[in-house]
Amino acid sequence: xxxxxxxxxxxxxxxxxxxxxxxxxxxxxxxxxxxxxxxxxxxxxxxxxxxxxxxxxxxxxxxxxxxxxxxxxxxxxxxxxxxxxxxxxxxxxxxxxxxxxxxxxxxxxxxxxxxxxxxxxxxxxxxxxxxxxxxxxxxxxxxxxxxxxxxxxxxxxxxxxxxxxxxxxxxxxxxxxxxxxxxxxxxxxxxxxxxxxxxxxxxxxxxxxxxxxxxxxxxxxxxxxxxxxxxxxxxxxxxxxxxxxxxxxxxxxxxxxx
Numbered sequence: 001x002x003x004x005x006x007x008x009x010x011x012x013x014x015x016x017x018x019x020x021x022x023x024x025x026x027x028x029x030x031x032x033x034x035x036x037x038x039x040x041x042x043x044x045x046x047x048x049x050x051x052x053x054x055x056x057x058x059x060x061x062x063x064x065x066x067x068x069x070x071x072x073x074x075x076x077x078x079x080x081x082x083x084x085x086x087x088x089x090x091x092x093x094x095x096x097x098x099x100x101x102x103x104x105x106x107x108x109x110x111x112x113x114x115x116x117x118x119x120x121x122x123x124x125x126x127x128x129x130x131x132x133x134x135x136x137x138x139x140x141x142x143x144x145x146x147x148x149x150x151x152x153x154x155x156x157x158x159x160x161x162x163x164x165x166x167x168x169x170x171x172x173x174x175x176x177x178x179x180x181x182x183x184x185x186x187x188x189x190x191x192x193x194x195x196x197x198x199x200x201x202x203x204x205x206x207x208x209x210x211x212x213x214x215x216x217x218x219x220x221x222x223x224x225x226x227x228x229x230x231x232x233x234x235x236x237x238x239x240x241x242x243x244x245x246x247x248x249x250x251x252x253x254x255x256x257x258x
Contacts, residue, residue: 047153048245
C-alpha cells in the first residue's frame, strides 16, 4: 500500500473508496501504527506569508508561489468562455422551445451535451490545477517540519482579506489556510511545535531595535504593499520587509514559550 510515495506500515483498519467527477477512483486507508517523529534539529523559524513569495522565513529563505503551467491556465480560460457561451445558447434554446410550443421541449441543461462537456472539462482542469498546488504545499510543509523543531506563523484573517476584490484571486491562489492546516497536523504527527501569533505590526517594527516605524502610518494600502525594503529611522538598519516580519514573528512566538 502506498500513500505520498511511502509504504504504509501497520494494521489496516478501514479502506474508503470514492469516485470523483472525473470517474477516478481514490482510496483512503486508515492504518494503525506506531507514532513516527522526525529527528530534532534544535532550530526554530518564523514564517511570514506573502503573495509574491508564499513563505519567507526568518533565516531569509523564500518559497515562490507555484506558477501553474501557462498552458493549463490558458485552457481553463478558453473552456470557461465556452461554458459560458454554451450556457447562454442552451437557455435561449429552452426559451424558443417554450415559445414555439414544441412537442418535446427541452427544459433541463442536462439535455445539452455540448454544455455538459464544457462543464466536465472545466471541472477537470480546475481539479488538475488544485492537485498540483496541493502537492506543492505538501512538499513545502513536510520540508519545514523536518528542518525545524519550532515553527511560528502568523494568524491571518483570510476571510476578511478575501473581501478585497483586487487581491482575492491572489490570496485564493496562495492557499494560506491550507498551508497552516497542513503544518498543524504534521507538527502533531512528527513531534514538532507550531505557534500561531497575532501578526499586528510585525512588518513595521524593526527587529534590530524593536522600534515601530510611524512613517508608514500615513501610507495607503497600495503604497504600503509596494514598499519591499526600508531603513529604520531609529537605528538606520536596512531591512527587507518580509524577512524583517518573519524575524519579528519568530521573536513573538518564542516570547509565548517563555
